[in-house]
Amino acid sequence: MTNAPAPSPSSTPIAVVVAGALGRMGAEVVQAVIGAPDCRLVAAIDTTAGKEGADVGLELGLGELEVAITGDFEGALCQASQAVRNDGPGGGAVLVDFTHPSVVYEHTRAAIAYGVHPVIGTTGLSPQQLQDLAAFAEKASMGGAVIPNFSVGMVLLQQAAAAAARFYDFAELTELHHNRKADAPSGTCIKTAELMEELGKAFNPQQVEEHETLAGVRGGQRESGLRLHSIRLPGLVAHQEVMFGAPGESYTLRHDTIDRSAYMPGVLLTVRKVRQLQGLVYGLERLL
Known part of the structure; x- marks a missing residue:
């Protein structure tokens, strides 16, 4: 399967933050990002006890990546935003989030507020929350994507x-x-x-x-x-x-x-396209 066209060698690699980096999906995303020549991993967020400060690559068996695991979500967004401040139009960092339904709304809203394009794979957002986030993204003139399934x-x-x-x-x-x-x-x-x-x-x-004998x-x-x-x-x-x-x-x-690797072409496609979006889109079909 073919992804988006490869960028020219002079292009600045896309700065990517992965939230839930030690989870099963997050680990796949980290591996996909470091394997993509047009992407660079700038932050790995995870709240697993005892992992703060550890190298995410060593934790995932990928070799040393010189990216330390952090539990400070907003701090990582701020760092990523600063890292791309000279990237110009169509630039900006991208957050890929595979965390938990209880925090996904706050994570998406925070990313938009910090100028980091959200790519959300975590499900559980309500229709009202999606509407609120879409309005917030439009007001901030930020592209983002909520993708229930990247396959x-x-x-x-x-x-x-x-x-x-x-x-x-x-x-x-x-x-x-x-x-x-x-x-x-x-x-x-x-x-x-x-x-x-x-x-x-x-x-x-x-x-x-009909009558249910078992509710x-x-x-x-x-x-x-x-x-x-x-x-x-x-x-x-x-x-x-x-x-x-x-x-x-x-x-x-x-x-x-x-296997979860099936999702990675869709993840990378979204990472490559999200910075050109004019607002928040819902569903991978909107990008194909």
Whole structure:
């Protein structure tokens, strides 16, 4: 798969801050950034106990990178902002955030305030929070991106689901993730449902008076009638299935992430494009 065109050798490498640098996704991002000739890692943020000041490269088995782990989020943003103050138009540092839903709103807002372009992979932002951040980014004239899923394959599934929704009135979505994922349903699953709902139609018209003998067994129901189901098990990475039904047939779309490296082309593509954006975008499909 081809990423964005490589920059000219004289271009200044993109300064990248990684938040959640010792996590499973953060570690992949650090490795991708140091392997990209047009990027440079300028800060690694993580709050893991006992890791303050340690070299992030040594901690991740990547060799010494001379970038110390810090738990000071705003301090790292300030440092990154100062590091690129002479980069000129279209410049600026980029924050890649894979942390936790409880802090992602504050992290995104702080990045915009410090003039660091946010690339947010952490899910859990509410529609109202997204609206607030979009307005804040517009006011600050800052480009940013909230990407529920960086997989190009998932974007293709979502587009196929939106197309199929025109022809099917019955559909349910199931997302499956590892059991350390904090939010449910996943942001990717919600985004898929939103794309299907852009038609403005109702799904799953009631055929019978249902009764759950176990609360929640039929999943969560959105206003459109779409039902979303979440599964959390060790051994899983990230998987999603959209099943459509009609008399005499079913149509199933499925995407499986086998390894987190699948997300890195999308992460790097977003890092390369976010500084040219005029505001906050939601979804990788907006950048492809």
